[in-house]
Amino acid sequence: MNTKARLTFLLIFATILGYGVINIFQRNEIITDIYHEQLFGTKCIPKEHIFFLKVHKCGSSTVQNILMRRGYLREKNFVLPKEGHYLGHPEPFSKSCVDARFLRPTEHFDIFTHHSRFGPAGVTEVMPSDVKKVAIVREPAKLFESLYNYYKLNRGGYATSLKALLQYDLQQLKSMAKYHQRWGGRIGFNQMAFDAGLAANKFDSKDEVDTLIGMMDTEFDLVMVSEHMEVSLVLLAELMCWPLEQVAFIKLNARPSNSGARTVLTDEEKEKLRQANGADARIYEHFKRKFRKRVDEYGRANMARKVAELKGLNEKLTALCIDKVIPPEDASKDYPVFTYQINDGAPDICKLVVMEELKFTDLLKQRQLERFSHFDDFDYFMNAAAAD
Incomplete structure (x- = not known):
């Protein structure tokens, strides 16, 4: 030096x-x-271009907040939906899903982190060639229990409690997975496989699931594991060449442990759910093995040090930002999750750390429109100058 x-x-x-x-x-x-x-x-x-497959109920809102926060502070351009927080879905993603106000013929985006159903060709249309692609998986029984209670499928999806649903025999559950209308066209059995692009009528096809896993192996640079969030984020930081400070987090969309928000399952019921979500089970087992191998290659002692460092950063972030954790008023209502009250006088970063997805999406749209309007003004000026 x-x-x-x-x-x-x-x-x-x-x-x-x-x-x-x-x-x-x-x-x-x-x-x-x-x-x-x-x-x-x-x-x-440091790499700036990232696609994140935001798989339902896999801890993906926590990861999304990290990416939105980092991109917002650095004025990066996001792939943003026309409305709400879905880019298409249940149809696979294509460029037509993007808010047209942000499309430029010769430009790509920096960050793609909203819910979508994976469409490789569509992603290639909007992201640059050096994009890093990241996904996340979760143990299937835990995922389905979380999905069922978070979206209240006992009311609108399957019209019965999860415990009652599990009284059906396995073949009936597998038939539901293939033929039952998904809640909102999006939510149901084998959620990981569906979000990754597999059609429901192919859930029980070994060849089709093998093809899907092979595609994911090829397309994704990292598949994170929700149960090992800190380890996953250390690997993400390494992949993107980011310091750990930039992946520090406070967990979002966490549910309380009471019975109104969760269903306590027996080991037999968990196994039945894994079998009913057979495509997801195979995806999870494959990428969990791959994840363990990646951790071994990183070095377990080194990983332990990095995880301890990240946990320390998370504690500092929590102390800096959080005054109170607020449980949902009624766990039986829609989307029963904890929210946060930030400290008086907390820095602006704290507002971003706990910001709900729809509100953050609106903020990104507002900021991005401001930037794009400046580009339009500049283009108009340059075109007018060229005409003179």
């Missing part, structure tokens, strides 16, 4: 110390690109 680089390093290091805990989570967003090698001793270049 030459003298100029050393002085730069010392200046940046002093700046970080001076700004303290708040700027662990804010200033770091700016300095990392330019001084990553001096600060962290690595030669990788």
